[in-house]
Amino acid sequence: MxxxxxxxxxxxxxxxxxxxxxxxxxxxxxxxxxxxxxxxxxxxxxxxxxxxxxxxxxxxRSAYGNEAAWGRDDLASVDFLFSPFGRGWHVDxxxxxxxxxxxxxxxxxxxxxxxxxxxxxxxxxxxxxxxxxxxxxxxxxxxxxxxxxxxxxxxxxxxxxxxxxxxDRLVAACWELQAEREDPDTSTTVEAAPEGWWYTHAVPGRRRMIGFLTDADLLSHRGARGPHDGRWEPAPPPRVRDALERGGYRAKGPARICDAxxxxxxxxxxxxxxxxxxxxxxxxxxxxxxxxxxxxxxxxxxxxxxxxxxxxxxxxxxxxxxxxxxxLHEHLIHQAAHYDAEPRWPTSPFWSRRGRRPSLLHG
Ligand SMILES: Cc1cc2nc3c(=O)[nH]c(=O)nc-3n(C[C@H](O)[C@H](O)[C@H](O)COP(=O)(O)OP(=O)(O)OC[C@H]3O[C@@H](n4cnc5c(N)ncnc54)[C@H](O)[C@@H]3O)c2cc1C
Known part of the structure; x- marks a missing residue:
């Protein structure tokens, strides 16, 4: 093994x-x-x-729900209390x-x-x-x-x-943040943006993850150099920013850029x-x-x-x-449906490449 x-x-x-x-x-x-x-x-x-x-x-840490600003500006919530499987976890x-x-x-x-x-x-x-x-x-x-x-x-x-x-050419730029105080937030926040999407959730040890998912070519246009770019600060959209501000976080180290x-x-x-x-x-x-x-x-x-x-x-x-x-077949169907649910930036390179059924499904 x-x-x-x-x-x-x-x-x-x-x-x-x-x-x-x-x-x-x-x-x-x-x-x-x-x-x-x-x-x-x-x-x-x-x-x-x-x-x-x-x-x-x-x-x-127990996870009790997801919140998403996806296809809309405000957050929609999914509470795991209504899931037959109960809670999830934010793991170290x-x-x-x-x-x-x-x-x-x-x-x-x-x-x-x-x-x-x-x-x-x-x-x-x-x-x-x-x-x-x-x-x-x-x-x-x-x-x-x-x-x-x-x-x-x-x-x-x-x-x-x-x-x-x-x-596809999806990559992730992830930062680990450290908070001064305990953060009671038990959900994951996901937010779509013109060049990709962001997520954040708290992890044990008063830490929080924040990730920006975009295409490799779009990330390099923003001046990021992988795999560990110390000069690049996260600039998240409003809902993810709110979650960070509530906990008073600061970045622990450089962005980790990886294949996604x-x-x-x-x-x-x-x-x-x-x-x-x-x-x-x-x-x-x-x-x-x-x-x-x-x-x-x-x-x-x-x-x-x-x-x-x-x-x-x-x-x-x-x-x-x-x-x-x-x-994989099932995943691609769900993935296309999820990206289809975000119609706000039809001409942005990131979103215009998505939401269509990939050729693998037709083959
Ligand atoms: C940005 C991002 C966020 C994600 N968030 C989530 C999430 O919230 N929830 C979720 O379920 N999934 C998430 N995933 C996916 C998840 O990380 C992977 O699907 C999961 O870790 C796969 O497990 P694995 O055991 O196949 O591989 P890995 O977890 O990658 O484990 C592989 C192991 O092999 C070791 N290894 C590599 N080369 C060698 C070698 N030569 N000799 C010995 N050991 C070696 C590695 O060091 C590593 O320990 C995320 C992925 C990305 C990119």
Missing amino acids: IGGGPAGTAAAVAARAHGLEVELLHFVRPPARAGESLPPGCEPLLDELFGEGAVSPEAH RAALDRGLLARAEAAGVTVHRGARLSQATWGAEGWEVRAAVSDGAVRRSPAVVLIDATGRAARVARSQGARRRRL STSYLDPLTGPGWIAAGDAAVSFDPLSSQGMITALLMGREAGRAAAAACLAGDVEPLSRYAEGYAAL
Whole structure:
């Protein structure tokens, strides 16, 4: 297993539960993601995969709703109290990943922290995996199957010739802010603007995330230089600005600029490897579906790996790839409907590129 995010840990515990010996290489390239949101419905899934209490209330903040200025100037609210799944969470991503890794370890997975995959060679005997470990040494291990859960980098799959197909050029500029005082706001605020859209929500430790999503070419016109641009200050639209002003926040560091495109790997599996989570398919962050899908499909990848290794049954692998294609198809339909719901800037480059059904759906 390569990668210790939601997909890698879910795949690891599922494969272990089905009887495989599992080793997981976990490496985080700084800066780590500060905070993200888990939608209602994710907590029961985490409990099912990792055991009761996988989302600790001490480490994360409950989320009770979303507010959006989308297709209108004022905010419309969605209260999670009316959701059959109850509340969501604003999580400290580093703490969530650490917690899930600890639970995977308790379930019998061997976790190598600080081990960065440097090379994976496929041959007649299976894989030889090389990883750089913290003291600069190289660790070599054999493996029968590799699950690539390295996020958008898709480190293993791309080394085996798989290609990343991008369906748009969405990028995110994210800032982590620090407040002087506790912020009682338990919602995520989303606001559309002429050149893209913004979001903000509080995260544990009197911190707040703010993100600006736009296209890569439009961001570079604004003078931002990635991936960490210290000269660029956030200039959010009014509703997001209100949320920041209520908490008296200041930026903790430079903007982190990252790929946020909707994209998929072609193919999703190959001889001896399976891609899972963002490595396989990455979704528009507007959907907030990234982590829940990574967990669900990570579990499927772990099960498929166990069936292939222990029973020589490769049928689950083809069902896995079909399942991912269906999820992407559904995502694209919802994504087009969401962008269609914002008609205020029909001639802006960002909005005029969206809201139409992407060609993938016609193919
Ligand atoms: C701006 C933005 C905001 C988002 N907000 C949300 C949100 O609020 N809610 C939500 O559900 N989703 C959100 N997402 C999506 C979410 O972050 C991803 O879908 C999710 O993290 C995918 O999990 P993963 O395990 O597949 O990959 P990741 O979480 O990216 O984990 C991959 C891991 O592999 C490690 N790795 C990489 N290369 C190597 C290597 N060579 N060796 C060892 N390890 C390696 C990485 O360091 C990382 O720890 C957002 C995405 C963006 C871009």
